[in-house]
Amino acid sequence: MVVLNKIYTRTGDDGSTALGTGERVAKHDLRIAAYGTVDETNATIGVARLQIDDDASVVEEILARVQNDLFDLGADLCTPDRGVPLEYEPLRITGAQVDRLESEIDKLNSELEPLRSFVLPGGSIAAASLHVARTVCRRAERLMVELAADDSEPVSDAALRYINRLSDLLFVASRYVNDKGKADTLWVPGQNR
Numbered sequence: 001m002v003v004l005n006k007i008y009t010r011t012g013d014d015g016s017t018a019l020g021t022g023e024r025v026a027k028h029d030l031r032i033a034a035y036g037t038v039d040e041t042n043a044t045i046g047v048a049r050l051q052i053d054d055d056a057s058v059v060e061e062i063l064a065r066v067q068n069d070l071f072d073l074g075a076d077l078c079t080p081d082r083g084v085p086l087e088y089e090p091l092r093i094t095g096a097q098v099d100r101l102e103s104e105i106d107k108l109n110s111e112l113e114p115l116r117s118f119v120l121p122g123g124s125i126a127a128a129s130l131h132v133a134r135t136v137c138r139r140a141e142r143l144m145v146e147l148a149a150d151d152s153e154p155v156s157d158a159a160l161r162y163i164n165r166l167s168d169l170l171f172v173a174s175r176y177v178n179d180k181g182k183a184d185t186l187w188v189p190g191q192n193r
Contacts, residue, residue, distance in 0.1 A: 020079030020090060030147050034155075035077035037140035038163070042070040044136050045170075048129035056126070056177045062104050063173070066166065069097055073159055077144070081154050093159045101165040108172045113181030119171075120185040123178040130174035137167040 011017075016024045017032060025032060045063050052060045072091050079090040121131035141163045148155035175181045 020075065021082065021084070021086065030143065030150075031077060031080065031153060034140065034143040034147050035074045037136065037143050038070055038074050038077065041133060041137045041140050041166075042067050042074075044129070044133040045070070048126060048133050051124075051126035051129045052177055053126065059108070059173045059176050062108075062169070065100075066169070069093070069162070072097070073162060076156065076159050077147075081156070092156060093162045095158050095161075098158055098161045098165055101162065101169050105165065105169050105172050108169075108176045111180050112172070112175050113184070115175075115181070117186040117188070119175065120187050121174075122185045123174075123183040126177040127174040127183070130170050130177065134167050134170035134174065137163065137170055141167060 012027065015027050017027050018024050019031070045067055049060055049063050049067075052063075073093050075091040076093050079086070081090070122128050141160075144155055144160060144163055147153045148160060175184055178184050
Protein backbone atom coordinates (compact mmCIF):
# COMPACT_ATOMS: atom_id res chain seq x y z
CA MET A 1 0.00 0.00 0.00
CA VAL A 2 1.37 3.39 -0.98
CA VAL A 3 1.04 6.08 1.69
CA LEU A 4 1.80 9.68 0.78
CA ASN A 5 1.73 11.69 3.98
CA LYS A 6 4.08 14.38 2.77
CA ILE A 7 4.18 15.59 -0.84
CA TYR A 8 7.51 17.39 -0.80
CA THR A 9 10.69 15.95 0.66
CA ARG A 10 13.32 18.45 -0.50
CA THR A 11 15.58 15.52 -1.40
CA GLY A 12 15.34 16.35 -5.10
CA ASP A 13 16.30 19.99 -4.76
CA ASP A 14 19.81 19.10 -5.91
CA GLY A 15 18.47 17.76 -9.24
CA SER A 16 18.53 14.11 -8.25
CA THR A 17 15.79 11.57 -7.52
CA ALA A 18 15.62 8.10 -6.01
CA LEU A 19 14.86 4.92 -7.93
CA GLY A 20 12.90 2.11 -6.32
CA THR A 21 16.24 0.42 -5.58
CA GLY A 22 17.25 3.37 -3.40
CA GLU A 23 20.01 4.55 -5.73
CA ARG A 24 19.96 8.24 -6.59
CA VAL A 25 20.20 9.44 -10.18
CA ALA A 26 19.99 12.76 -11.97
CA LYS A 27 16.48 13.87 -12.84
CA HIS A 28 17.59 14.06 -16.47
CA ASP A 29 18.70 10.41 -16.43
CA LEU A 30 17.32 8.39 -19.37
CA ARG A 31 15.47 6.01 -17.01
CA ILE A 32 13.69 8.99 -15.41
CA ALA A 33 12.85 10.37 -18.86
CA ALA A 34 11.42 6.98 -19.87
CA TYR A 35 9.10 6.52 -16.93
CA GLY A 36 8.30 10.23 -16.88
CA THR A 37 7.08 9.88 -20.45
CA VAL A 38 5.05 6.82 -19.43
CA ASP A 39 3.45 9.10 -16.82
CA GLU A 40 2.84 11.72 -19.52
CA THR A 41 1.18 9.01 -21.65
CA ASN A 42 -1.07 8.20 -18.71
CA ALA A 43 -2.07 11.86 -18.32
CA THR A 44 -2.93 12.21 -22.01
CA ILE A 45 -5.05 9.06 -21.80
CA GLY A 46 -6.87 10.61 -18.84
CA VAL A 47 -7.73 13.64 -20.97
CA ALA A 48 -8.83 11.41 -23.85
CA ARG A 49 -11.13 9.40 -21.55
CA LEU A 50 -13.01 12.58 -20.71
CA GLN A 51 -13.83 13.05 -24.41
CA ILE A 52 -15.28 9.58 -25.05
CA ASP A 53 -19.03 9.33 -25.63
CA ASP A 54 -21.19 6.70 -23.97
CA ASP A 55 -21.50 4.79 -27.27
CA ALA A 56 -17.79 3.94 -26.98
CA SER A 57 -17.85 3.05 -23.28
CA VAL A 58 -15.94 -0.17 -24.04
CA VAL A 59 -12.95 2.02 -24.99
CA GLU A 60 -13.28 4.05 -21.80
CA GLU A 61 -13.27 0.84 -19.73
CA ILE A 62 -10.19 -0.46 -21.52
CA LEU A 63 -8.37 2.84 -21.00
CA ALA A 64 -9.20 2.83 -17.28
CA ARG A 65 -7.39 -0.52 -17.01
CA VAL A 66 -4.51 0.81 -19.12
CA GLN A 67 -4.06 3.80 -16.82
CA ASN A 68 -3.60 1.45 -13.88
CA ASP A 69 -1.17 -0.67 -15.92
CA LEU A 70 0.87 2.42 -16.72
CA PHE A 71 1.49 2.95 -13.01
CA ASP A 72 2.68 -0.69 -12.92
CA LEU A 73 4.96 0.07 -15.87
CA GLY A 74 6.33 3.17 -14.13
CA ALA A 75 7.03 1.10 -11.01
CA ASP A 76 8.73 -1.56 -13.17
CA LEU A 77 10.99 1.03 -14.82
CA CYS A 78 11.66 2.78 -11.51
CA THR A 79 13.08 -0.43 -10.04
CA PRO A 80 15.62 -1.85 -12.50
CA ASP A 81 16.46 -5.52 -11.99
CA ARG A 82 20.19 -5.26 -11.40
CA GLY A 83 20.39 -8.71 -9.77
CA VAL A 84 20.68 -7.19 -6.29
CA PRO A 85 18.19 -8.52 -3.71
CA LEU A 86 15.64 -5.97 -2.54
CA GLU A 87 13.67 -5.89 0.71
CA TYR A 88 10.43 -6.21 -1.29
CA GLU A 89 9.10 -7.85 -4.44
CA PRO A 90 9.19 -5.19 -7.17
CA LEU A 91 6.13 -4.74 -9.38
CA ARG A 92 6.69 -5.94 -12.94
CA ILE A 93 4.66 -5.82 -16.14
CA THR A 94 3.58 -9.36 -17.02
CA GLY A 95 2.96 -11.24 -20.23
CA ALA A 96 -0.71 -11.50 -19.20
CA GLN A 97 -1.00 -7.71 -19.35
CA VAL A 98 0.43 -7.75 -22.88
CA ASP A 99 -1.92 -10.58 -23.87
CA ARG A 100 -4.90 -8.62 -22.56
CA LEU A 101 -3.93 -5.62 -24.70
CA GLU A 102 -3.66 -7.83 -27.78
CA SER A 103 -7.09 -9.31 -27.09
CA GLU A 104 -8.60 -5.84 -26.66
CA ILE A 105 -6.96 -4.60 -29.87
CA ASP A 106 -8.40 -7.56 -31.78
CA LYS A 107 -11.88 -7.06 -30.27
CA LEU A 108 -12.03 -3.36 -31.16
CA ASN A 109 -10.43 -3.83 -34.57
CA SER A 110 -12.95 -6.51 -35.55
CA GLU A 111 -15.69 -3.86 -35.47
CA LEU A 112 -13.88 -1.24 -37.58
CA GLU A 113 -14.23 -0.26 -41.19
CA PRO A 114 -11.28 -1.63 -43.19
CA LEU A 115 -8.39 0.79 -43.63
CA ARG A 116 -7.53 1.86 -47.17
CA SER A 117 -5.11 4.67 -46.31
CA PHE A 118 -3.23 6.12 -43.37
CA VAL A 119 -5.43 7.95 -40.88
CA LEU A 120 -4.87 11.63 -40.10
CA PRO A 121 -5.31 12.55 -36.43
CA GLY A 122 -8.79 13.98 -36.04
CA GLY A 123 -12.36 13.21 -36.92
CA SER A 124 -13.57 13.80 -33.37
CA ILE A 125 -12.16 15.39 -30.24
CA ALA A 126 -11.89 11.95 -28.60
CA ALA A 127 -10.05 10.47 -31.59
CA ALA A 128 -7.66 13.42 -31.81
CA SER A 129 -6.95 13.12 -28.07
CA LEU A 130 -6.23 9.41 -28.47
CA HIS A 131 -3.81 10.21 -31.32
CA VAL A 132 -1.99 12.63 -29.01
CA ALA A 133 -1.80 9.86 -26.41
CA ARG A 134 -0.53 7.47 -29.12
CA THR A 135 2.30 9.79 -30.13
CA VAL A 136 3.35 10.40 -26.52
CA CYS A 137 3.25 6.62 -26.02
CA ARG A 138 5.55 6.17 -29.03
CA ARG A 139 7.99 8.66 -27.49
CA ALA A 140 7.92 6.64 -24.24
CA GLU A 141 8.63 3.52 -26.27
CA ARG A 142 11.60 5.15 -28.03
CA LEU A 143 13.07 6.16 -24.67
CA MET A 144 12.52 2.69 -23.22
CA VAL A 145 14.17 1.06 -26.24
CA GLU A 146 17.10 3.45 -25.97
CA LEU A 147 17.40 2.62 -22.26
CA ALA A 148 17.24 -1.12 -22.95
CA ALA A 149 20.04 -0.80 -25.53
CA ASP A 150 22.43 -0.05 -22.65
CA ASP A 151 23.45 -3.42 -21.14
CA SER A 152 23.74 -1.79 -17.71
CA GLU A 153 20.13 -0.52 -17.84
CA PRO A 154 17.76 -3.51 -17.80
CA VAL A 155 14.23 -3.18 -19.19
CA SER A 156 12.07 -6.30 -19.32
CA ASP A 157 10.81 -7.75 -22.58
CA ALA A 158 7.26 -7.63 -21.21
CA ALA A 159 7.57 -3.90 -20.51
CA LEU A 160 8.82 -3.25 -24.05
CA ARG A 161 6.05 -5.37 -25.57
CA TYR A 162 3.44 -3.64 -23.43
CA ILE A 163 4.38 -0.12 -24.51
CA ASN A 164 4.55 -1.21 -28.16
CA ARG A 165 1.07 -2.81 -28.01
CA LEU A 166 -0.31 0.18 -26.17
CA SER A 167 0.36 2.54 -29.07
CA ASP A 168 -1.43 0.04 -31.34
CA LEU A 169 -4.37 -0.04 -28.93
CA LEU A 170 -4.55 3.75 -28.87
CA PHE A 171 -4.60 3.83 -32.68
CA VAL A 172 -7.42 1.27 -32.87
CA ALA A 173 -9.29 3.05 -30.06
CA SER A 174 -9.04 6.36 -31.95
CA ARG A 175 -10.70 4.72 -34.94
CA TYR A 176 -13.33 3.06 -32.74
CA VAL A 177 -14.42 6.38 -31.21
CA ASN A 178 -14.56 7.83 -34.75
CA ASP A 179 -17.83 5.99 -35.38
CA LYS A 180 -15.90 2.73 -35.79
CA GLY A 181 -13.78 4.21 -38.56
CA LYS A 182 -16.59 5.85 -40.53
CA ALA A 183 -15.53 9.33 -39.37
CA ASP A 184 -11.80 8.80 -39.91
CA THR A 185 -9.95 11.45 -41.87
CA LEU A 186 -7.77 9.66 -44.38
CA TRP A 187 -4.46 10.79 -45.81
CA VAL A 188 -4.54 11.61 -49.50
CA PRO A 189 -0.93 11.36 -50.76
CA GLY A 190 0.18 14.46 -52.67
CA GLN A 191 -3.24 16.10 -52.37
CA ASN A 192 -1.88 19.64 -52.02
CA ARG A 193 0.95 19.64 -54.55
